Amino acid sequence: MAPRTSLTLRKQGFLCETFVLSLADRRYFGGWLRSLFAYDIKKDARKDAHSSLLAKKATSGLYExxxxxxxxxCLEAYNNLSDEVHRELHSNADYPCEVAGSWNTWYGEQDQAVHLWRYYGGYPVLTECLNKLRLSKAYLEFHRERSKMLISQRNQLLLEFSFWNQPVPRTGPNIYELRTYRLKPGSMIEWGNHWARAIKYRQNNNEAVGGFFTQIGELYVVHHLWAYTDLQSREETRNSAWLKEGWDASVHYTVPLIQSMESRILVPTKTSPLQ
Structure with missing residues (x-):
């Protein structure tokens, strides 16, 4: 007679039931359990960088x-000074960069300015711009004056998801929502696969502005930028997505990938191309 043993199954810390298994049973259940909790490393390992699989070409989709x-x-003085400098940079062909959008946070962290820069030409253009700015007396003076107005500052270099809209200037008035997701390390590909399908449920009302993920700075961070007429239209637009078959599944599969998330409501500054 084949030797038998007991297998105790537990679920969420509670004893469920004890079964007596034969050797053949143990082989079957052992393989089944391993398939749940293990994976073939060679099979699942990827040899492509996440950025190359998910992003538009860095020459067109590098952002800061x-x-x-x-x-x-100092917020009013800060806005006036920044608007002046941004206008000068846009009018100067020697600087191959541009401000895609500038805002003040309305709901979220208060007295905060958010700027989204675009660099056409990728990292070489970014380096070129930084080198030129270091030699610009006007910009260095602006930098010194601005530093007196700041409590803190941080930045991130972003790549643009290939399946998202590209931020293009738009007329207002609009408010913007910047939704920031901090993902579990290693989950960016899965996130991108789900959102490549999910974005189609959120483009009917022209609310999708841009989608990005960090390349330098805090990693595994995703930013989604949305535009709405006002907070009421935001509520109605978001609720309407739940009426579309498939949106609920997208949320169901992406929520477990998130470690934390944050929403900011932003108001454009006077010179922001995104109004």
Missing amino acids: IQFHNVKPE
Whole structure:
């Protein structure tokens, strides 16, 4: 008679039931359990960088996002100074970069400015711009003056998801929502696969502005940028997505990939191309 043993199954810390298994049973269940909790490393390993699989070409989709926390009493002066410098950079053909959008946070972190820069030509153009700015007396003076108004600042280099809209200038008035997702390391490909299908449910009302993921800075961070007429239209647009077959599945499969998330409501500055 084949030797038998007991297998105790537990679920969420509670004893479920004890079964007596034969050797053949143990082989079957052992293989079945291994298939649940293990994977073939050679089979699942990827030899492509996530950025090359998910992003548009870096020559067209390299962005920088800046978060500046401004002293409350300096916010108006900060906005005026930034608007002036951004206009000068846009009018100067020697700087192959542009501000895609500039905002102040309305709901979220207060007295905060957010700037989204685009670099046509990828990393070589980014390096070229930085080198030129270091030699510009006007920009260095602006940088010194601006630093007096800031409490803190941080930035990230972003790549653009290949399946998202490209941020293009739009007329207003609009408010913008920047939704930031911090993903579990290793889950970016899965996130991209699901959102490549999910984005089609959110493009009917022209609310999808841009989708990005970090390349330098805090990693495994995703930013989705949306435009709405007002908070009420935001509510109605988001609710309407749940009426479309397939949106619920997209949410179901992407939520487990998230470690934390944040929503900011942004108001464009006077010179922002995204109004």
